[in-house]
Amino acid sequence: MVEWDRKAGFDLRGKRALVIGCSNPSGRAIALGLAEAGADVAIASATMDGDEVMEAKRIAKAATALGRNSLAHGWDVTLPTNVQVGLKQISKEFGTPSILVFNADMALAKPIEKTTDSEFAKIQAVNQSGAFYAARSFLKELPEGETGRLLFTTSVFGERGVENLTAYATAKAGVIGLSAALSQEIAARGATCNCISTGWMDWTPGRGPDDVGANLLMRFVPMRRFGKAEELAALAVLLCSDAAGYLSGQVFHVDGGISQHL
Amino acid sequence: MVLEKLSLEGPPRRVVIVTGGSRGLGKAMAISLAEAGAEICIASRTVSQLESASAEIEAACGRKPLAIPTNVQSRAECDRLVEQTVAHFGRLDVMFNNAGIGDRRGAGNRIQDLEDADWHDTIEVNLHSTFYCSRAAVRQFLKQGPGGAIVNVASGTALRSAPQSLGYAAAKAGVISLTKSLAAQVVGEDIRVNCIIPGFVAQQPAANDEEVAMRKQRGRFITVRRLGEAWELGPLAVFLCSDASSYITGESFSIDGGGLAGGIAPTGYAPTEPAEVRHG
Numbered sequence: 382m383v384e385w386d387r388k389a390g391f392d393l394r395g396k397r398a399l400v401i402g403c404s405n406p407s408g409r410a411i412a413l414g415l416a417e418a419g420a421d422v423a424i425a426s427a428t429m430d431g432d433e434v435m436e437a438k439r440i441a442k443a444a445t446a447l448g449r450n451s452l453a454h455g456w457d458v459t460l461p462t463n464v465q466v467g468l469k470q471i472s473k474e475f476g477t478p479s480i481l482v483f484n485a486d487m488a489l490a491k492p493i494e495k496t497t498d499s500e501f502a503k504i505q506a507v508n509q510s511g512a513f514y515a516a517r518s519f520l521k522e523l524p525e526g527e528t529g530r531l532l533f534t535t536s537v538f539g540e541r542g543v544e545n546l547t548a549y550a551t552a553k554a555g556v557i558g559l560s561a562a563l564s565q566e567i568a569a570r571g572a573t574c575n576c577i578s579t580g581w582m583d584w585t586p587g588r589g590p591d592d593v594g595a596n597l598l599m600r601f602v603p604m605r606r607f608g609k610a611e612e613l614a615a616l617a618v619l620l621c622s623d624a625a626g627y628l629s630g631q632v633f634h635v636d637g638g639i640s641q642h643l
Numbered sequence: 644m645v646l647e648k649l650s651l652e653g654p655p656r657r658v659v660i661v662t663g664g665s666r667g668l669g670k671a672m673a674i675s676l677a678e679a680g681a682e683i684c685i686a687s688r689t690v691s692q693l694e695s696a697s698a699e700i701e702a703a704c705g706r707k708p709l710a711i712p713t714n715v716q717s718r719a720e721c722d723r724l725v726e727q728t729v730a731h732f733g734r735l736d737v738m739f740n741n742a743g744i745g746d747r748r749g750a751g752n753r754i755q756d757l758e759d760a761d762w763h764d765t766i767e768v769n770l771h772s773t774f775y776c777s778r779a780a781v782r783q784f785l786k787q788g789p790g791g792a793i794v795n796v797a798s799g800t801a802l803r804s805a806p807q808s809l810g811y812a813a814a815k816a817g818v819i820s821l822t823k824s825l826a827a828q829v830v831g832e833d834i835r836v837n838c839i840i841p842g843f844v845a846q847q848p849a850a851n852d853e854e855v856a857m858r859k860q861r862g863r864f865i866t867v868r869r870l871g872e873a874w875e876l877g878p879l880a881v882f883l884c885s886d887a888s889s890y891i892t893g894e895s896f897s898i899d900g901g902g903l904a905g906g907i908a909p910t911g912y913a914p915t916e917p918a919e920v921r922h923g
Contacts, residue, residue, distance in 0.1 A: 383849050390675070390878025391649055414645045565905040568866040573901070603830040608890040614645040615887035624878050627844070627871040630904020634894050638830055641823040641893035 388624040391615070394419030397450075398621065399471060399478040401458060401515050402427035402485035403436045405584045406610035407534055411482055412440050413447065414614025415621060421450035423475045425467060427458045427485030427511055450475065458485055458511030459503075461518075468518040480530045480621045481519040483556075485511045488586050493547045501548045508552035512559055516574075520567065529572030530621040533560050534613070537580045537636055541643045557632055564630030573629035575620050580636025582608040604637035648887040652680030658732040659884060660684045660724060662715050662776060663742030665692035667846035668796070668873050670699065672741065675877025676884060677704035684728045686713035687742070715742045715772030716764075725779040734787055737884045738780035740773040741796040743815075746808045754809060765810030770817040777821070777836075781829060789833040794883045795822050799842040799899050819895050826893030835892040837883045842899025844871035866901030 398420045400412040404427065416422045422444045426433040434455040444451035452475050456467050471478065487507040489500055512533055523529045538546050539553025557576055564574040581588050581602060589596040593605050613635055619625055620633070634640045651657040659676050663669040664685030677683045677700050685700070685708055687693055693710040700708045709731050713724045729735055746752050746765050777793050784791030800808055801815035819838055826836035843865060849855045862869040879896055882888050897903050 383855060385848050385872050385874055387874045390881060391646060410645070417644055417646050561904040564901045565866055568901050569868055571867075573867075603827050603892065604890065605831075611645050612887075612890040615649055615882060615885075616891075618646065619878055619882055622878070624875060627842075627867065627875045627900045628879070628896075628898050629867060629901035631897050633891075633896060635890050637890050638826055638892040638894075642827055 388622070390622055390624045391418055391618050393480070393618065393622060396420040396480055396621070397423070397476045397478045398480035398482065399423045399425065399468070399519070400482040400484060401425045401456065401511070402483060403440055404428065404430065404433045405484070405486050405582075407579070407582070407613050408484045409436065409440050409443075410610035410614045411484065411617040413443055414618050415480065415482070416444040416447045416449045416451070418618045418622075420480065420621075421475070423452050423454070423471050423478060425454040425456040425471070427456065427507060428487070429455055429457050458514060459506035461514045464511070464514040465518045465521075468522050472522050477522050477524060478519070479523060479527050480532075481515060482532045482534070482617065482621070483512045483515050484534045486534065489548050490545045490587060491548070492545055496548050504548040505552050505555070508549070509555040509559070512556050516559065516563060520572070523572070525570070528623055528626070529567065529570070530625070531560070531563065531572065531574040532617060532620050533576045535576045535578045535632070537578055537634065537640050537643065540578065540632070540640065560632070561630050568629060571626070573620075573626060575629060576632040577613055577616060577620075578632050578634045578636065578640070579608060579613070580634070580639040583610070601643070602637045602639050603642070606637065608635060608637055645887070648889075649881060649885045650680050651676060651881065651885055655734065657681045657736040657884065658684070658728065658734050659737040659739055660686060660728055660735065660776070660780070661739040661741055662686045662713070662724075662772065664739075665689060665696040665710075668841060668844060668876055669741040670696045671873035672739065672876050672880040673708070674700055674703045675874070675881055676739075677706065677708065679881045679885070681737075681884065682706065682732050683708040684711060684724075684732070685709070686711050686715070686724050688712065688714050715776060716767045718775045721772065721775035722779045724776070725783050729783060735780060735783045735791070737792045737794060738776055739794045739880070739884070740776050740818075742772050743769045743796065746811050752807070752809060757809070762810050766814045766817075769811060769814035770821070773818050773821060777825060781834060784834055785832060791832075791834040792884055793825070793834065793836040794880065795836070795838040797838050797840045797895065799840055799897065799903060802840070802897075802903060822895060823893045830892055835888070837888070837891060837893070838895040839876060839879055839883070840895050840897040840899070841876060842871060842897065842902050844873060844876065844898070846873055866905050869900065871898065871900055
């Protein structure tokens, strides 16, 4: 009998993670969830927006307070060179990460005929091209033999049609395709790739008030409430752990049940 | 802190019934749940297997599980399973519907040869049991007040063609559908219903070199180049039973080594010889 080498499900001790994108609260929640599970966490903003860069610094500080190594960078993920050089720099200063969480999120709600070329291009560049550049640079740096874990956050709007979201939906659907294809490409080297797809969350633009009586949108969510960032963290930890080697190429919905009837 | 929510220790300590918990994937998940702090009741038809699984679970967590011989094809026995669990532990928090069997006729089940009994048997054990146990559990949850969770176990065969197992695949597709609809029905009572979809997962460690070689061969057709191992379902089971999955309901989680994403049959099935072509 060959005994199994059973690994703990929620233990990231000794791991190094890179979380990219913290313009919404899920970046903080996932980064600190990984830190809580034992990982050292580097944070890079997805854009050079001042608020996002400052948030990256605050998250790094909070991870340090949990007793982990951490550092923050300001990146623009629409620039492939920035991502590549940035990752090399992180590998040098912090150590090569074996976990990548790509959480860049830039929304746009506009009718298609009012969406300009530059707006469309920007939404694709941040959400989708950024994911590609980040994954590529991450895999280039990932040492042979190291267990790699890639995780993209995406949105139910990439899977279901919602009006006035054409640019955003295109980009988020692209991330799902990227993840599925990549899961096949990197499997033989022991790396996995998954998506967490969120529904309407606390920070989703235009979500309306928390009063279910006054908010028609909320009545569409089976749980009659919007999701909280903390509700993504444990799943992210699970998917990034060594125990999750057989979980790959999937889209996991954290959406209060909405994708089951939308 | 986020990870505290993964604990099933309570208070009160979560009570989980795992049907088909005496061997294979069910036993592996029951052990993980017990280690996460849950009180476990395992149910299965075979008393001897229940006894050995109980000993393993107790060895893993130091608490003796309840073991109730149950035929989940029987509505009355499913009701009794919940009653006895509640009588013993005082409550029920999670119904883990794992019991299931492959087609009775196995690989030989061409539709023209299939008897009614073969079909009914497969559908009853895999789908009816999930309904009976879920109903009994929801009735108990409603007595206790808001809260409760149901986790179903389906199979990757439900999502792609499975010519070797017509009944099994249809029943498991039914389980996935039941998961979605029931989730939407009971969400108002704060009951969550989710599903795990295993691909090709080995039930226990390989017994000998021959089995190791066979698994290696099967693994070549799976994206991650190996079979899954039963323990790998444990963390997912714990997550879905715990408060850490509080915003997830109606969802099915495939754990298949990337097979479904790549369009490879989740069982690792690949024809080794040209398929037989029949004309007329």
